[in-house]
Amino acid sequence: MGKQLVSIVDVARRAGVSVASASRVLSNASYPVSEETRSKVLQAAQELHYAPNSLARSLRAQRSNLIAVLVGDNADPYFAEITRGVEEVANDCGYLTIVCNTERKGERELHYLQMLQDYRADGVVFAGSGLNEPGHTERLNTIVQTMRERGAAIVTLAQHTLQVPAIQVDNASGARAMTRYLLELGHRRIAFIGGPSNLIAANMRLQGYMAALIEAGLDVDHTLILAGSFDREGGEQAVRNLEQLPEPQRPSAIFAANDETAFGVLRGLNSLGWRVPEDISVCGFGDLPMAQVVVPSLTTVHIGLRDLGRSGMRKLLAQLQHDDTADTELLPVQVVPRATTQTYSPPITG
Amino acid sequence: MGKQLVSIVDVARRAGVSVASASRVLSNASYPVSEETRSKVLQAAQELHYAPNSLARSLRAQRSNLIAVLVGDNADPYFAEITRGVEEVANDCGYLTIVCNTERKGERELHYLQMLQDYRADGVVFAGSGLNEPGHTERLNTIVQTMRERGAAIVTLAQHTLQVPAIQVDNASGARAMTRYLLELGHRRIAFIGGPSNLIAANMRLQGYMAALIEAGLDVDHTLILAGSFDREGGEQAVRNLEQLPEPQRPSAIFAANDETAFGVLRGLNSLGWRVPEDISVCGFGDLPMAQVVVPSLTTVHIGLRDLGRSGMRKLLAQLQHDDTADTELLPVQVVPRATTQTYSPPITG
DNA sequence: TTGTATGCGTTATCAT
DNA sequence: ATGATAACGCATACAA
Numbered sequence: 001m002g003k004q005l006v007s008i009v010d011v012a013r014r015a016g017v018s019v020a021s022a023s024r025v026l027s028n029a030s031y032p033v034s035e036e037t038r039s040k041v042l043q044a045a046q047e048l049h050y051a052p053n054s055l056a057r058s059l060r061a062q063r064s065n066l067i068a069v070l071v072g073d074n075a076d077p078y079f080a081e082i083t084r085g086v087e088e089v090a091n092d093c094g095y096l097t098i099v100c101n102t103e104r105k106g107e108r109e110l111h112y113l114q115m116l117q118d119y120r121a122d123g124v125v126f127a128g129s130g131l132n133e134p135g136h137t138e139r140l141n142t143i144v145q146t147m148r149e150r151g152a153a154i155v156t157l158a159q160h161t162l163q164v165p166a167i168q169v170d171n172a173s174g175a176r177a178m179t180r181y182l183l184e185l186g187h188r189r190i191a192f193i194g195g196p197s198n199l200i201a202a203n204m205r206l207q208g209y210m211a212a213l214i215e216a217g218l219d220v221d222h223t224l225i226l227a228g229s230f231d232r233e234g235g236e237q238a239v240r241n242l243e244q245l246p247e248p249q250r251p252s253a254i255f256a257a258n259d260e261t262a263f264g265v266l267r268g269l270n271s272l273g274w275r276v277p278e279d280i281s282v283c284g285f286g287d288l289p290m291a292q293v294v295v296p297s298l299t300t301v302h303i304g305l306r307d308l309g310r311s312g313m314r315k316l317l318a319q320l321q322h323d324d325t326a327d328t329e330l331l332p333v334q335v336v337p338r339a340t341t342q343t344y345s346p347p348i349t350g
Numbered sequence: 351m352g353k354q355l356v357s358i359v360d361v362a363r364r365a366g367v368s369v370a371s372a373s374r375v376l377s378n379a380s381y382p383v384s385e386e387t388r389s390k391v392l393q394a395a396q397e398l399h400y401a402p403n404s405l406a407r408s409l410r411a412q413r414s415n416l417i418a419v420l421v422g423d424n425a426d427p428y429f430a431e432i433t434r435g436v437e438e439v440a441n442d443c444g445y446l447t448i449v450c451n452t453e454r455k456g457e458r459e460l461h462y463l464q465m466l467q468d469y470r471a472d473g474v475v476f477a478g479s480g481l482n483e484p485g486h487t488e489r490l491n492t493i494v495q496t497m498r499e500r501g502a503a504i505v506t507l508a509q510h511t512l513q514v515p516a517i518q519v520d521n522a523s524g525a526r527a528m529t530r531y532l533l534e535l536g537h538r539r540i541a542f543i544g545g546p547s548n549l550i551a552a553n554m555r556l557q558g559y560m561a562a563l564i565e566a567g568l569d570v571d572h573t574l575i576l577a578g579s580f581d582r583e584g585g586e587q588a589v590r591n592l593e594q595l596p597e598p599q600r601p602s603a604i605f606a607a608n609d610e611t612a613f614g615v616l617r618g619l620n621s622l623g624w625r626v627p628e629d630i631s632v633c634g635f636g637d638l639p640m641a642q643v644v645v646p647s648l649t650t651v652h653i654g655l656r657d658l659g660r661s662g663m664r665k666l667l668a669q670l671q672h673d674d675t676a677d678t679e680l681l682p683v684q685v686v687p688r689a690t691t692q693t694y695s696p697p698i699t700g
Numbered sequence: 701t702t703g704t705a706t707g708c709g710t711t712a713t714c715a716t
Numbered sequence: 717a718t719g720a721t722a723a724c725g726c727a728t729a730c731a732a
Contacts, residue, residue: 055405074433084451293640294644
């Protein structure tokens, strides 16, 4: 490979001092060093373009200053925003951020965790909610426990099977509030397009939706609950399925379990020639940046995603410094009414 | 901190063999080892839940298996897509991906590079184009050279002042092609909303735009060239400025230097009550996923961003394996006509 | 085929 | 205040 970089030994030699002294200067140790020694070391380091070897440092210190964020897909704006928040705080505190795309596959998640354990990552942020694959929870728990015993910090930013410090998005309340909002607009037949069945967050939102209906004294119509996949394709497919429904059974509003799905719904409705919100109301969950960009702008449930990332990283740091905060916090969310929803008006039969 | 993890020494002891033998088994060395020894080591490792220390390994091997992607902002879909592609290939090849948000600040870029040097990152992907800050190029060059001398691989995915292997998005041709396309539609007054002046890519697109006009024998009207910032706000602001223009000087088409800007333009026009594409045509550059989501869907220049990331990482690997490929490749782009552009029709004066 | 010993670059411990 | 040295965990050169 390339030529060796200068090491602390080279610096010490050039400065005419011991390695120990050089180290004390270069690592900003609190240990007393004479001004003369200090300046000699600093100058030698500068002249040689000394770059401390963080791998060696980490090995020695049992502390890597590496943290990781586990996401389903970093190109998904939901995770991208969280990652941004995590990275922001991490960088401020001298940590490097490793991004891991699990593609929502248990196998990949475990694979990554093992690598992170190997690299002695100081912490891991689970950005997405837990996977419901058979046997996954157990295996996940095993490695997470091992990491924690080693001193690594873990935090989840969603409902999770993991028993670790968490910041939970209040999915159930958010979905309930949104459903109530639609009910107040006069809608009675409200379709719900869910997410992957192995995603806890998706289930919580479904629960919230049903709870609101029941509270309002309405029956839950299972023909109005459709499968989705948290992506646009799922939304489009669901619309095609809704179209198959006989006229009187069709919904007057569609609640998509996340914004991406809602975008797919909007696209699907558009190609069907159904106008939003005149013919049908639509809403999502998440409030991605593009929710405000689409025309009409999307009514959705706002989650402060970047802040969620920031708080998550801070919680990680707190664990690392044994400043143990409350183990699990709930992140409140709010309904943001925009232009894709409007008061229900009965179809004109003529 | 937490309790010590088991090391290779523990494994060796438990297996009743030397550390060297254990290492040979656990690192999959090509060195011959008897079947008996191998299985003893493997079993001991399993029983102890041995996790190899990658920091030690990296220190020893002078090779970290860490790579980094330098982006302006990982929450920007442009960079998010690239990062995804990089991470995909990196992970396939056993590398961990560090994400660095430079916020397009030279200072942050340098700061990150120093950290990456400290961690002995095996490679760095510069996803964005070079910054034009005074003195930045020189300082950047210095540290990049040091990294390369060390054996690290570098690749840029955009026009860059750095003299390193690169995959360049053909910004000039793309912008020229798009401008020609608008000209063919009959537009003559085409506004151009640029990007940050210190971004080479933005300048290349402006060059392409002007080249097409000149080729068509048209004058470049500088009142139609507006400043932008590669974000939605810039697009909205530019629209407000265009509105100030007296009627006859207004453009019939707006070419935004990137998609984000175009989204801002669409939003700005919408709030002004100008219809797209009936009253005015709009197009962007980049073809982000959401270009197909907005209504009407955005005419833009397609860049295969995820592929760009993948190719970039492959180019990095090629360098690492001294399979030196062509130093700089050009990534072709294509105009994708969608619904925000249409044939120019002169305003009806009545 | 196996084992011993050394070095990768740092920092902390212990003397001085 | 300074210096010599062990140890972090691993992989290799060399010896057996």
